[in-house]
Amino acid sequence: xxxxxxxxxxxxxxxxxxxxxxxxxxxxxxxxxxxxxxxxxxxxxxxxxxxxxxxxxxxxxxxxxxxxxxxxxxxxxxxxxxxxxxxxxxxxxxxxxxxxxxxxxxxxxxxxxxxxxxxxxxxxxxxxxxxxxxxxxxxxxxxxxxxxxxxxxxxxxxxxxxxxxxxxxxxxxxxxxxxxxxxxxxxxxxxxxxxxxxxxxxxxxxxxxxxxxxxxxxxxxxxxxxxxxxxxxxxxxxxxxxxxxxxxxxxxxxxxxxxxxxxxxxxxxxxxxxxxxxxxxxxxxxxxxxxxxxxxxxxxxxxxxxxxxxxxxxxxxxxxxxxxxxxxxxxxxxxxxxxxxxxxxxxxxxxxxxxxxxxxxxxxxxxxxxxxxxxxxxxxxxxxxxxxxxxxxxxxxxxxxxxxxxxxxxxxxxxxxxxxxxxxxxxxxxxxxxxxxxxxxxxxxxxxx
Amino acid sequence: xxxxxxxxxxxxxxxxxxxxxxxxxxxxxxxxxxxxxxxxxxxxxxxxxxxxxxxxxxxxxxxxxxxxxxxxxxxxxxxxxxxxxxxxxxxxxxxxxxxxxxxxxxxxxxxxxxxxxxxxxxxxxxxxxxxxxxxxxxxxxxxxxxxxxxxxxxxxxxxxxxxxxxxxxxxxxxxxxxxxxxxxxxxxxxxxxxxxxxxxxxxxxxxxxxxxxxxxxxx
Numbered sequence: 001x002x003x004x005x006x007x008x009x010x011x012x013x014x015x016x017x018x019x020x021x022x023x024x025x026x027x028x029x030x031x032x033x034x035x036x037x038x039x040x041x042x043x044x045x046x047x048x049x050x051x052x053x054x055x056x057x058x059x060x061x062x063x064x065x066x067x068x069x070x071x072x073x074x075x076x077x078x079x080x081x082x083x084x085x086x087x088x089x090x091x092x093x094x095x096x097x098x099x100x101x102x103x104x105x106x107x108x109x110x111x112x113x114x115x116x117x118x119x120x121x122x123x124x125x126x127x128x129x130x131x132x133x134x135x136x137x138x139x140x141x142x143x144x145x146x147x148x149x150x151x152x153x154x155x156x157x158x159x160x161x162x163x164x165x166x167x168x169x170x171x172x173x174x175x176x177x178x179x180x181x182x183x184x185x186x187x188x189x190x191x192x193x194x195x196x197x198x199x200x201x202x203x204x205x206x207x208x209x210x211x212x213x214x215x216x217x218x219x220x221x222x223x224x225x226x227x228x229x230x231x232x233x234x235x236x237x238x239x240x241x242x243x244x245x246x247x248x249x250x251x252x253x254x255x256x257x258x259x260x261x262x263x264x265x266x267x268x269x270x271x272x273x274x275x276x277x278x279x280x281x282x283x284x285x286x287x288x289x290x291x292x293x294x295x296x297x298x299x300x301x302x303x304x305x306x307x308x309x310x311x312x313x314x315x316x317x318x319x320x321x322x323x324x325x326x327x328x329x330x331x332x333x334x335x336x337x338x339x340x341x342x343x344x345x346x347x348x349x350x351x352x353x354x355x356x357x358x359x360x361x362x363x364x365x366x367x368x369x370x371x372x373x374x375x376x377x378x379x380x381x382x383x384x385x386x387x388x389x390x391x392x393x394x395x396x397x398x399x400x401x402x403x404x405x406x407x408x409x410x411x412x413x414x415x416x417x418x419x420x421x422x423x424x425x426x427x428x429x430x431x432x433x434x435x436x437x438x439x440x441x442x443x444x445x446x447x448x449x
Numbered sequence: 450x451x452x453x454x455x456x457x458x459x460x461x462x463x464x465x466x467x468x469x470x471x472x473x474x475x476x477x478x479x480x481x482x483x484x485x486x487x488x489x490x491x492x493x494x495x496x497x498x499x500x501x502x503x504x505x506x507x508x509x510x511x512x513x514x515x516x517x518x519x520x521x522x523x524x525x526x527x528x529x530x531x532x533x534x535x536x537x538x539x540x541x542x543x544x545x546x547x548x549x550x551x552x553x554x555x556x557x558x559x560x561x562x563x564x565x566x567x568x569x570x571x572x573x574x575x576x577x578x579x580x581x582x583x584x585x586x587x588x589x590x591x592x593x594x595x596x597x598x599x600x601x602x603x604x605x606x607x608x609x610x611x612x613x614x615x616x617x618x619x620x621x622x623x624x625x626x627x628x629x630x631x632x633x634x635x636x637x638x639x640x641x642x643x644x645x646x647x648x649x650x651x652x653x654x655x656x657x658x659x660x661x662x663x664x665x666x667x668x
Binding site: 013 | 502525535
């Protein structure tokens, strides 16, 4: 064991003498993590969708007595998609070439059906085939939902105007018919007067009954404002954008930043460090009884784990400090740091074992670094694919420590009850580390050839 | 006998780097391995050092239990981003040498190695080769294996190297060295092994080598 520590100390000393390399190794994945986060975030935002208006909608549309400024309403509800007005032919062409991901068509007669309030007009959605169509459908549904909410509000307002007319009386119109009604208030007064002035007891009795009905009806209609709104929106979603962590400090980004940084640094470091033993021609000297093959692999795995703990801890401290300085709430970054350290060590060791395997197979440090980079990049990107999006890719990513380390870090830092996830991901990381370590042990003999 | 190899061979796929070879190394002798480039000299030395596993055959210790073997490979084997002192101390610790710092001090002095904090990568080829030799000597070897050790040394350093090798012989050790320099062979060898295309084509004393025209593979 003493010899393992001697070589480990040597590796750390050599690493410390390459500050430019170390800085590049640290900064590159951090920048990469932020870029991936931005791409993932903005890729899911506002897909470009054509807006084809075959009905030539007027600038102002009156529905249920409410006037809508059509361009303003469209700009207000298009939060989830980027609606671009286009002619149908151009939209079809762009949909075919991938210039847009979908087109929303307003068919002819749309406005008149909307004004009539008898039949629901239909919007037509045309999407491309492929992975994005499902998401575009969801976002278009969200857009239609937002439009419906606007219209619902207008309809409720119109209905309430009719209710007011019934209660207070006056002139009104419906489907083009003008009318003049007494209203419940005036009807009540009239019934009271009949009850007071009539000599016929039967008429007085009927007038009293009708007056009671009018009073109850007024009471009921008085509450119709709230109940109409409640039945139109049985469940309302209140969005409070200030709650929780800002996106840049979110658990997900923090976990990805840690996972990406460690994946690249540990794999590249272990691969290069093992292959460098051959580059420096020292491997023969070491393996003639000074150290065992398995110990040489272990040294590189430990080196990766140590660097992972040091670097990961520093990144976590940075995120925690920023959270404190910017006064963002959510999560338990300080209390959970010991759990995070366990994950950092396990992830670093697993990545290190994978790197040692690459180093042993590559046999030369420049080749090892290149192969390590080329192998890690796709494995990390596959690890960013959600399970639902591509199941095969998701399962492939499970054979690499990246997705397990990200899941571990997220659970360690922010899950309310993290133990199940931590145990599962720790077992994965340990298992992968042992498997890659065993493979590296078998391959390391190649360095002697 | 200190070290013995019996029908050791090394192949890389179909390429035969060393055909089955038998060689005994006795105390007090200096064995010269000569032959053109690619003859198998370095392969045989690496197998003797235990740095390369033979594809077949055995390497055994002779009369003494586990003789210490010092190996000076043709290309220096040390860490370029450590100083000579750090290299010496590290290998001394790995070799379980008592008082590594003092041992490093001694070799820096004896072999006139730079000790100004410069990394080994920044040293001249000659200095790197002397560090290579110093590391091999750390364990006070019974058998010193030298693979073309004087290639990058100036005449003074060459004399110093052979002085050090002589000290190994004086304490009843042995030296096996690969060379293409017939002058060094004449001055230092007691026995000569000639290799050609991975196979031993001559083995005998220096006197026998001089009398055997077929042993002159450079002719």
